[in-house]
Amino acid sequence: MLVVARPGTILKVAARDRMVTRDKLLSWGLSVRSSCVLCSxxxxxxxxxFFxxxxxxxxxxFFVSRLHLSPPQxxxxxxxxxKDPARDSNVTMIIRLIHQAVxxxxxxxxxxxxxxxVEKPPDTLIAETQQTIRLRVDPLARRQVVSPGHLFVLAAWLSFFAA
Known part of the structure; x- marks a missing residue:
C-alpha cells in the first residue's frame, strides 16, 4: 500500500529540500535512472x-494564468x-492552497x-486540484466574516475557476 502524506506535509518536506528525488538517490550512491519520472x-x-x-x-x-499572475519560477x-502574493486576502489564500495542492x-x-x-495527464491533475481546493474553500467560506463589498473566498475562487 502506498502512503501519501497530506498537502501541508509535502510542502514542508519540499521547502526543506528533503524530497527523495532521483538526484538525492544518486547522491546517496543508489543505482537509479536520473531522468524525471513525469517527463523522462x-x-x-x-x-x-515541481516547476x-x-x-x-x-x-x-493553468492556475497562475487564470489568476493573471506572473510568479517567479x-x-x-x-x-x-x-508570503505576500496578492493584495486581496482571498486571492492570497487561493494561491497558497493551489501551491500546496499542486x-x-x-x-x-x-x-x-x-x-x-499508472499515468494521469496534466488535465486530470488540474481537475483533481480544482476539486481538492473547492472542497477546502467551501468550509472556509462558511466560517468567513467579510465586510460589505468584499467577496467570500468561495466567490473569489468561482470568479476565477467556475466551469
Whole structure:
C-alpha cells in the first residue's frame, strides 16, 4: 500500500529540500535512472519536478494564468513570493492552497507512476486540484466574516475557476 502524506506535509518536506528525488538517490550512491519520472526528458530534482518539468509546468501555468499572475519560477523564490502574493486576502489564500495542492498531487502522481505505472495527464491533475481546493474553500467560506463589498473566498475562487 502506498502512503501519501497530506498537502501541508509535502510542502514542508519540499521547502526543506528533503524530497527523495532521483538526484538525492544518486547522491546517496543508489543505482537509479536520473531522468524525471513525469517527463523522462531531464534529470529529476526538486526544481525540475515541481516547476521546470513540462508536466508540472502545464498544471502550475493553468492556475497562475487564470489568476493573471506572473510568479517567479525558482522553488525558493516561489516560497518567498507566497508570503505576500496578492493584495486581496482571498486571492492570497487561493494561491497558497493551489501551491500546496499542486505540489501534493504532483508528488502523488510521481509516486503512483513509480509504484504502479499508472499515468494521469496534466488535465486530470488540474481537475483533481480544482476539486481538492473547492472542497477546502467551501468550509472556509462558511466560517468567513467579510465586510460589505468584499467577496467570500468561495466567490473569489468561482470568479476565477467556475466551469
Amino acid at each position: 526528458g531531464f534529470d529529476e530534482n526538486r526544481q525540475h519536478l 521546470d518539468c513540462e508536466h508540472s509546468s502545464q498544471i502550475w501555468s 525558482g522553488f525558493e523564490e516561489v516560497l518567498r513570493w507566497l 505540489l501534493y498531487l504532483i508528488c502523488k502522481e510521481r509516486n503512483t507512476r513509480i509504484h504502479s505505472a
